Amino acid sequence: MFRLAMLAILTTSAPVLAQEAGAPSGTPQRVRSVLLYGDEQCPKPQNADEIVVCANGGDSPYRIPKNLRERPVTPASTSWVRRAELVDEVNRVGVPGSCTPVGAFGQSGCTVQMIQRWAAEKKAQKDKDALVP
Template identity: 50%
Template sequence: MLARLLIATALLAGPATAQDKSTPQDPPKRVRSILLYGDDKCPAAQNPDEIVVCANAGESPYRIPKRFRDQPKEDAASQAWTNRVETVEEFNRAGLPNSCSPVGTGGQTGCTRKFLQQWYQERLDAKAKAARTTAPDPDAGTNP
């Protein structure tokens, strides 16, 4: 068992026999990187000291990639009628009573209402946050 391990280690430590010692190990003098589109063919090297690297870049350099084509539309025609009606109603509320708008005679009444609703919601959020952070510990007993 030990002899096999020593033989395997000696074989791995030696030089690789597949390398040809007669050819120099210099890097190539020229490397060309080419992007191919569609059915283009990779050109051959012009001389032996040149390496040509080709990569397929898709159909065309001027065409939108397939993953970006046919995205779902978000224009008005692609929306549900309910969303369209809500948008129109919100837009037409300007100037009406309770709209909080500087346009029209009844806009100021909506601002007070809006501020009161915002204050009430902030108060509810603060109470909920306080209840989460100061939850009593069942193992702690009573506080003095």
């Protein structure tokens, strides 16, 4: 019985004996999370009971990430209205307002086409400027 009692005492006290004498016990009193931008350095803990966790936030807190700045135009992102307009433009060859040397009145659409291109470029620039904060 004495052996069993000694064995129980030794097995329950083994984790206590295995701990280092100088190691702090328990959980830290303060955990500080810091988000760093650019070349900022991670701050040092103010005392032994504090843990500082640092993460890189990119170039600037006011800058939109590069992958969200410009949206690529792909066939999947083109609307059905624009697809129908493209089919209509292709099929207008030779009719009035088509801006083509083929057929009668083909030249009358060149000015209209130039104005439409200008308006599209202006709208694209406005949309691009709206994405930048």
